[in-house]
Amino acid sequence: MRLAIDAVAANEKIRTGAGEYAFRLLTAMMKETSSSEGVFLYTESPLHEMWPQLPENWKSRVLPWPVRGWVGIRLNAELITHKPDVAFFPSSGIPLFAPPRRDKSHASVATVHDIGFDRLPQLYAPVDRRRQRHALHGMIKKCAHLFAVSEFTKSELTHLHHLDSSRITVTPLGVNEQLFQKADPSAVDRIRQTYHLSRHYFLFVSRVDAKKNVEGLVRAFTIFKEARGFGDPHELVIAGPPGFGFPDLKALVESSSVRSSIHLIGPVSEEEKIALYTGALGYVNLSWYEGFGLTPLEAAACGTPSLLSDIPAHREVMSASGGGEGALYVSPKAPEEIAMVWKRFAEDAILREKILESARGRLKLFSWERSAKDTWEILRGVLSPDTLFTPKPL
Missing domain, CATH: 3.40.50.2000 (Glycogen Phosphorylase B;)
Structure with missing residues (x-):
């Protein structure tokens, strides 16, 4: 399997929310990888020093882009030119030409972190609110499977956007207790x-x-x-x-x-x-x-x-x-x-x-290792017919 991953948010040195999820999840996924998988991390700049050494079957692909629209334009062009079997978007929206939901030989998978912009739109800048709504609708339309970071987020998706709950997998965040412990x-x-x-x-x-x-x-x-x-x-x-x-x-x-x-x-x-x-x-x-x-x-x-x-x-x-x-x-x-x-x-x-x-x-209930295993299980099986889903109309 050739797996393409949008790692641009994971590569930020000061990470919050989705970027932290992406970085920790991807580093945990490295420990669960198989030599038969070719994994490509796409970023806008070289991987910073906090990344561990990549496994032999993982490659970094830097796609410089001088203006806004890296995902929608630059990554989009890359996925058209070098079409992966599966494209994974752990932290943001998906490009227009990401593998579509009904493509039996290619698939897109994405993570939904929250939909506060639907519940409390007044707390978001108008441009961010429109961008996040557009991103979510793109995920629903194109993705063969979705991850949610909590049961609450999963329930929000099923109730507000009428998705079949069996087609959403919860992969919560975790805490690395070897890193997060009492400081000296x-x-x-x-x-x-x-x-x-x-x-x-x-x-x-x-x-x-x-x-x-x-x-x-x-x-x-x-x-x-x-x-x-x-x-x-x-x-x-x-x-x-x-x-x-x-x-x-x-x-x-x-x-x-x-x-x-x-x-x-x-x-x-x-x-x-x-x-x-x-x-x-x-x-x-x-x-x-x-x-x-x-x-x-x-x-x-x-x-x-x-x-x-x-x-x-x-x-x-x-x-x-x-x-x-x-x-x-x-x-x-x-x-x-x-x-x-x-x-x-x-x-x-x-x-x-x-x-x-x-x-x-x-x-102990929230483990990056467990979420990494669950993520791999979906990514490896997403092209089988029973993992594809058709969302109900918005």
């Missing part, structure tokens, strides 16, 4: 010195945009701090690249009465992120919508409990169906209520340890 105390001290942090900070790590409800995060923290009065040592660290609505969020931080205790530090490296997790009193994410929710698992692996918005993806990832809460949950809608729960989270060390213990138990 000296690394934590360095990160505190670098960003001038106290020993009593809460952490948010993700893209800093409207969908993540960073506005609610800042408002709730401001109320929490004001209630505690002068001399309270708690701080809030917001780490991650800017996204839609960032200028308004930055202005909100600058106008906050406790702005000296809020640190907007921008994107961080993986090493810095692990040190930040380790040093934090707690991880806080009040997102309106998630397809999966990886960061609370990463925090747990580094010994840090989480305060999370009560949304389906967070519940699926962090809580057992029979009980055992791996996080403290709160509605993301009311900053005043969030501040009250935040106070309890900050003051109750026994509660934090209890939810951390449950969260650690969740870690």
Whole structure:
């Protein structure tokens, strides 16, 4: 089998969401490869130094492109010229001329990370909303099979887009516990010195945009701090690249009465992120919508409990169906209520340890190795007739 993979998002040095999924999944897939498979990783620039050595049957193909439209134009042309048996798109939309769904000798497979743009369109820039809708419709129309990163995302696809659930495979994200573990105390001290942090900070790590409800995060923290009065040592660290609505969020931080205790530090490296997790009193994410929710698992692996918005993806990832809460949950809608729960989270060390213990138990349920095996199973069998599907009309 000749397998072509869009690895452009996986090759970003500062990865969030889909890029992290693609990088971790592909590196795990390398360990499960067969010598009879020719795998081609297509990127816009040479593979960066974080990639492991490629297996002998894996090749890197760099397709430089000076303007926007790498997937739609440059990768598109490559797939027409060198048509693979299977094309896999783990992080973005698919090209116009990707192998079509009804082609019995070639197939396209893609991963859907979330469809928040359908549920909460106001939280996306108009151009991004149109792009993501177009990408999803292309996947539904052309792909022989789809992956979803959670049961929640799978259910969203079946309910909103009327797809047959048997034709969607869930391949969740995982945490590499050899990488994500408590950082050395000296690394934590360095990160505190670098960003001038106290020993009593809460952490948010993700893209800093409207969908993540960073506005609610800042408002709730401001109320929490004001209630505690002068001399309270708690701080809030917001780490991650800017996204839609960032200028308004930055202005909100600058106008906050406790702005000296809020640190907007921008994107961080993986090493810095692990040190930040380790040093934090707690991880806080009040997102309106998630397809999966990886960061609370990463925090747990580094010994840090989480305060999370009560949304389906967070519940699926962090809580057992029979009980055992791996996080403290709160509605993301009311900053005043969030501040009250935040106070309890900050003051109750026994509660934090209890939810951390449950969260650690969740870690073993999410494995890149398992998702890699499930991905290979679909990719290797996707050309057989019983794996092809016909979506119902949109």
